Amino acid sequence: METLRKPLAVILGLTALAVLLHFVLSPFYDDVVESGDVWNVLNWFMAFGVIVALALTYLSKRDVGREDGTNTYIRVNVGFYAAAALAILYFWNWFNELVTDDGSGTYWVLIDTIYVILVTRVSIHLWRDSSSD
Structure with a gap:
């Protein structure tokens, strides 16, 4: 995983x-x-990004305990639950669009906004972690 961090971040x-x-x-x-x-x-690239963001934020959530401090605990949990909400919204709307050709444009606005913020955050975190190794 260590060798994949920078390419994945990019x-x-x-x-x-x-x-x-x-x-x-x-x-x-x-x-x-x-x-x-x-x-x-x-x-298709967004689907990959959503899955990777969900997996990486879950791993961060799993590795952080309550003893790590309130700030870290909140940051990691907010990241994971934001990724989970994004995954649910994204795949529901995308599959709906693929099957019925009628994805809701209102949801896409929300999904695209959350995607950019969350995936950028995960990318920066990956880049910094790979630089500190």
Whole structure:
């Protein structure tokens, strides 16, 4: 796992950046490139990012006990439960879109926002952990 931290941090960071840029800038180039087609590709990378974020935040939660301090305990638990909520929302909405071709745009706004924040946080944490080893 130690050798995978930096490459994984870069992949997650680039995925979060791609989601952020497409989410914010797609109204400006929607007449040139169909944004739905871009989302269809990004969704696969986002699924990977959601699973990795959920797994890594779970491992952090598992490794932290109450004796580690309130700040650390709260930070780790908030990260894990945010990742769990993101995973539930993401996969429910994505599968709904794949099956019925009718994913809710309102949920995508929430999902994309949480994804960028959470996956960027996980990416930075991975990068810093790999630098300290």
